[in-house]
Amino acid sequence: MLIYADDNMPYAREFFSHLGEVRLFAGRTVQPSELQDADVLLVRSVTKVNQALIAACPQLKFVGTATIGIDHIDREALAARGIGFSSAPGCNAQSVLEYVLSSLFWLTEKYQWDLHSKTVGVVGVGNIGRLVVKALQAMGLNVLQCDPLRAAQEPYFPHLSLQQLLPQVDILTLHVPLTRQGLWPTEQLIGPRELKQLKPDCALINACRGEVVDNQALLAEANTGSGRPLVLDVWANEPDILQALIPHCDIATAHIAGHSVEGKARGTEMLYQALCDQLGHSAELNLTQVLPEAQFTELKINSNFSLLDVQNLTRLLYDVRRDDALFRLHLQHKGFDWLRKSYPARREYSSLRLSGTQVPTYLKELGFSSQ
Numbered sequence: 001m002l003i004y005a006d007d008n009m010p011y012a013r014e015f016f017s018h019l020g021e022v023r024l025f026a027g028r029t030v031q032p033s034e035l036q037d038a039d040v041l042l043v044r045s046v047t048k049v050n051q052a053l054i055a056a057c058p059q060l061k062f063v064g065t066a067t068i069g070i071d072h073i074d075r076e077a078l079a080a081r082g083i084g085f086s087s088a089p090g091c092n093a094q095s096v097l098e099y100v101l102s103s104l105f106w107l108t109e110k111y112q113w114d115l116h117s118k119t120v121g122v123v124g125v126g127n128i129g130r131l132v133v134k135a136l137q138a139m140g141l142n143v144l145q146c147d148p149l150r151a152a153q154e155p156y157f158p159h160l161s162l163q164q165l166l167p168q169v170d171i172l173t174l175h176v177p178l179t180r181q182g183l184w185p186t187e188q189l190i191g192p193r194e195l196k197q198l199k200p201d202c203a204l205i206n207a208c209r210g211e212v213v214d215n216q217a218l219l220a221e222a223n224t225g226s227g228r229p230l231v232l233d234v235w236a237n238e239p240d241i242l243q244a245l246i247p248h249c250d251i252a253t254a255h256i257a258g259h260s261v262e263g264k265a266r267g268t269e270m271l272y273q274a275l276c277d278q279l280g281h282s283a284e285l286n287l288t289q290v291l292p293e294a295q296f297t298e299l300k301i302n303s304n305f306s307l308l309d310v311q312n313l314t315r316l317l318y319d320v321r322r323d324d325a326l327f328r329l330h331l332q333h334k335g336f337d338w339l340r341k342s343y344p345a346r347r348e349y350s351s352l353r354l355s356g357t358q359v360p361t362y363l364k365e366l367g368f369s370s371q
């Protein structure tokens with residue numbers, strides 16, 4: 001069996017070699033003709049699995065994407081050929097939460113906010129949005145939620161429409177999939193009209209998909225001197241992004257919010273399990289067997305630890321300013337995809353075990369583990 005895997009998919013050989021021959025390919029630039037003898041195709045978000053690619057692979061039996069987003073996959077075309085499919089729902093949700101928290105803590109310091117007096121709007125309350133809501137509420141922030149699909153199914157879900165939510169929030173964070181059809185499409189969900197509905201100083205965080213926000217509208221607003229705090233991990237038309245937006249961003253990164261060591265490895269593991277299920281094999285390897293030891297693993301929390309110390313604690317694991325600095329330094333010469341490919345390791349909060357008799361509950365809600 002020939003298994004083709006994106007060369008940016010960690011541990012692909014470790015997980016899949018006992019099932020077949022693993023060959024690696026460059027995800028962004030691969031041509032369908034390079035994959036024509038594939039039985040299994042394992043991609044990330046940069047490979048478009050469309051009709052042309054599927055037609056070029058007559059033996060294809062399984063396609064997996066080690067990502068949460070599936071807007072690059074033509075699932076109807078896969079189903080029409082009876083090709084098995086799996087994505088990796090939730091694999092990097094914690095990683096995105098940590099990106100959002102680090103960004104919020106930095107904005108708080110930069111603008112000297114009283115974070116706990118802020119109201120945060122979370123749009124899209126699925127795997128990631130739920131973690132964000134839980135973490136912010138645990139720290140005592142006021143959180144408003146917008147998710148019409150959940151509202152339609154869950155009578156007690158505290159949904160506000162986008163129009164109700166926008167004028168009320170001080171920080172808006174987006175966690176929707178990119179969709180172009182259906183009752184609630186998200187392409188350009190935030191455009192000129194929505195920007196006007198926001199408070200002028202409401203911060204905007206986009207770590208879902210670039211096309212969910214009208215990038216030209218953001219630039220037009222920024223060029224008026226609006227000064228709206230901006231955190232952009234994702235951009236319209238990656239990797240050829242609207243570079244004029246970068247100087248207006250407080251944090252600008254290369255679509256790496258989900259790229260923690262655990263987040264990427266979990267994606268590979270989820271595909272491995274899905275392929276084993278399809279083949280009727282039992283899995284021989286799991287995540288804990290492949291993850292390297294973290295550089296530090298234990299920290300004692302004393303009784304005088306307070307909410308004000310959370311920022312310093314989280315910075316031990318991840319400070320988004322590192323990724324912002326790399327982006328501004330290297331984007332021009334090395335490019336968007338180089339930044340993603342050579343992403344330095346970052347471990348999730350759970351890699352640090354907190355000890356002490358009084359580890360606050362909110363730290364567990366943020367994803368830290370305790371003894």
Ligand SMILES: NC(=O)c1ccc[n+]([C@@H]2O[C@H](COP(=O)([O-])OP(=O)(O)OC[C@H]3O[C@@H](n4cnc5c(N)ncnc54)[C@H](O)[C@@H]3O)[C@@H](O)[C@H]2O)c1
Nearest residue numbers: 069124125126127128147149175176177184207208257258
């Ligand atoms: N930047 C990154 O590295 C990164 C990492 C992971 C995921 N993502 C993106 O984040 C998205 C969300 O991830 P997730 O795991 O939470 O997905 P999910 O499918 O679990 O949740 C998405 C939620 O959005 C809701 N939704 C859909 N349309 C909506 C609309 N018009 N308005 C409000 N809510 C709407 C859905 O009902 C769902 O609850 C992914 O689809 C992916 O594109 C980005």
Ligand SMILES: O=C(O)[C@H](O)[C@H](O)COP(=O)(O)O
Nearest residue numbers: 044045046067068069258259
């Ligand atoms: O949808 C996702 O899971 C994320 O956007 C993912 O982290 C994107 O990373 P890529 O697959 O492009 O490496």
